[in-house]
Amino acid sequence: DIQMxxxxxxxxxxxxxxxTITCRASQDISSWLAWYQQKPGKAPKxxxxxxxxxxxxxxxxxxxxxxxxDFTLTISRLEPxxxxxxxxxxxxxxxxxxxxxxxxx
Amino acid sequence: xxxxxxxxxxVVQPGRSLRLSCAASGITFxxxxxxxxxxxxxxxxEWVAVIWHDGxxxxxxxxVKGRFTISRDNAKDTLYLQxxxxxxxxxxxxxxxxxxxxxxDLWGRGTLVTVSS
Numbered sequence: 001d002i003q004m005x006x007x008x009x010x011x012x013x014x015x016x017x018x019x020t021i022t023c024r025a026s027q028d029i030s031s032w033l034a035w036y037q038q039k040p041g042k043a044p045k046x047x048x049x050x051x052x053x054x055x056x057x058x059x060x061x062x063x064x065x066x067x068x069x070d071f072t073l074t075i076s077r078l079e080p081x082x083x084x085x086x087x088x089x090x091x092x093x094x095x096x097x098x099x100x101x102x103x104x105x
Numbered sequence: 106x107x108x109x110x111x112x113x114x115x116v117v118q119p120g121r122s123l124r125l126s127c128a129a130s131g132i133t134f135x136x137x138x139x140x141x142x143x144x145x146x147x148x149x150x151e152w153v154a155v156i157w158h159d160g161x162x163x164x165x166x167x168x169v170k171g172r173f174t175i176s177r178d179n180a181k182d183t184l185y186l187q188x189x190x191x192x193x194x195x196x197x198x199x200x201x202x203x204x205x206x207x208x209x210d211l212w213g214r215g216t217l218v219t220v221s222s
Contacts, residue, residue: 036150
């Protein structure tokens with residue numbers, strides 16, 4: 001199975017800050033990576049797919065980069081609604097796997 | 106209205122069975138593969154199972170293989186998860202999700218399954 005490791009596990013930031021979250025895959029997954037945002041009691045919401053493609057309707061302050069084994073999610077200027085937990089997910093092979101999550105607080 | 110709505114969750118004793126349903130509306134259900142993803146209380150996301158758009162292929166996480174069965178009825182726009190021999194570690198919110206390529210673009214609100222004696 002492909003292991004996905006996110007860092008950090010939590011990050012403290014303020015409105016207006018730039019935040020970067022990283023995700024490392026245990027083997028090459030090309031660009032088969034997505035990022036999700038989850039708020040308490042809600043289902044996850046996709047932000048980025050194929051490593052760097054912004055999902056329709058997602059604000060442009062979110063961006064993704066990387067390929068192979070190393071990926072990043074960047075929020076350029078934090079808004080109050082961005083405080084949530086973020087997950088990466090590999091879609092290269094089954095079983096699909098998620099990172100352990102990064103709580104942005 | 107585009108949505109997925111799960112149902113069938115509840116409290117069940119260890120070793121018993123439960124069947125979850127996921128009703129789709131506002132989408133062409135038969136066009137896409139469908140997945141189940143679960144989240145134990147206070148924990149991260151865990152992929153559970155996938156079924157191809159036509160039901161021709163299915164894959165399972167090792168943690169549920171041999172106990173859970175994913176199926177679908179495209180005539181009823183509904184996805185199912187039959188869960189047998191339930192364990193306390195199966196306690197989680199279960200989400201159904203539509204796959205677009207290799208990522209999940211549409212999620213239900215989830216249904217809580219609690220396995221407890």
